[in-house]
Amino acid sequence: MTAAGAAVRTVLGDVAPRELGVCDAHDHLFLRSPQLPGQELDSVQAAAGELAAYRAAGGQGLVQWTPYGMGRRAGDLPALARASGARIVAATGLHQAVHYTPETLTALRAGGLAALFVRELTQGIGDSGVRAGLIKVAGGFHGLDAHARWTMTAAAEAHHATGAPVAVHLELGTGALDVLDLLCAELSVPPGKVILGHLNRFPDLTVHRQAAEAGAYLALDGPSRVHHATDWRMPDAVRALADAGYGDRLLLGGDTTTAAARSVDGGPGMPYLLRRVGPRLALAVGEELVDQMLTTNPAAAFAVEWPG
Template identity: 80%
Template sequence: MTAETGRAVRTVLGDIAPEDLGVCDAHDHLFLRSPRLPGQELDSTEEAAAELAAFRAAGGQSVVQWTPHGMGRHAERLPALSDTSGVRLVAATGLHQAAHYTPELLGRLRSDGLAALFVRELAEGIGESGVRAGLIKVAGGFHGLDAHARWTMTAAAEAHRATGAPISVHLELGTGAPDVLDLLCGEFGVPPHRVILGHLNRSPDLTCHLQAAEAGAYVAFDGPSRTHHATDWRMPDAVRALADAGHGDRILLGGDTTTAGARSVRGGPGMPHLLRRVRPRLAHAVGEELADRILTANPGRAFGVEWVTA
């Protein structure tokens, strides 16, 4: 059968036109489980629904969930949550750092074939849920790439070539972007505009941000400030620098809620923080028009791809 292509964002309820994504939280989590976060699992469907309702009330229209394989995605719950809340949801395949998994699971994935898993979840669906993933999420290390990162990124590049799916990358503490781009784009030939670099806000290196955007990648500022991160208060300067250099179309914003205590329904910043607090600061720095584009048009382009179907 001849391959067919069509430009779309792949949501849990089906493909939509990129311009229909609306106001988008480009990196967040409704469900998440990791041995590195004991007792802080995002596992409650009721709290996920309440968080989406709060985000919707703040003006949000879509959320891209970066939770990858083996970390409690609960893909089967996402269609009903999207339908009830009126918030469009995008699910992920992929694999995080090795520390988030048991050796037994990693051994099984090596035996079964990681790229094949990614392709299956993108083209056919995640498990028995029938929900097709809309992106591939992988992760780098601190200022470099270990063997696990190279393995997952090799599989991600192969899955991208088979499906056209975008690749989102967790940068550890915001570092390692040049190594990621050298590997994915230089060695494996993934087009830079199909790569989304996450957590650059955690390392306020404006030169690195500019180089990544100049290469053609999307740069994501995702997650509110923690005590050891210069996120919120340095973000407007970083965005202004990118915009002044002509790269306003490469910027994405996300909330990255990773623990139960961080949800707004538990008194944390949660998903609404992006629109209630981050967006006004950004608009003050770069203007309302660019702030709107960063939250709407940019994610539509980043996640809207030419899906390849056999």
């Protein structure tokens, strides 16, 4: 149930949750990391083309999970949103340590990570004037290292100050229950404010059900990747969770992370989520549930009663 005063914070301002529309709940228009050399998403022209293709496929809302220091290009997002008509949500947060230089992490420790997150959620990202609408952090492979615990502790503090949802990159889909133990049991973030990403990459249906039972949102994202258990296992996961009564906890996303994966560069890109993944899921679980996963659920997951 979405609170009456809740809003989704987009790059053009706060909107009623229903205005998010058909939503890709986890994707990237821009992304830059030393872990992806030569595959940077850094072209405004390509981003505009990808958004146009996504909109032509029926997409309306898009949540960019690109966090601090990874080439968000927040200042370019409003113009892209206006030109495309898409509702774009930007992120604050911090990824795994491997994506940053030691100097960057030292400076963030000195400056206060939670304060940075709160500032980007309430005042804006740098001097762009764009406010973030979620906090993105990351776990490790089957565990949480000191960096993950630091970033998640800061994310929890920022959540308590703002109400913003905490979206979590699960490394190869693992560590979901460890994340919930930390964020929810130890740091008192309500499970309904936690979004667990990449669960389709680790298709353990028991873990999926345990996470859903806890009350978290489960993001099934990053389809079409040959080295992950994605498209062909997703119908089974969705059907099992829906049959158990957790259809209202499920989100869908494309998670485009490389230039080669964009549709404008010959890959599946953002349109693939609506062009192929959605219809395939509808055959397994019905169009009504797929519509819920693309509209009703993201509207609830990203809606916040923002302070002030």
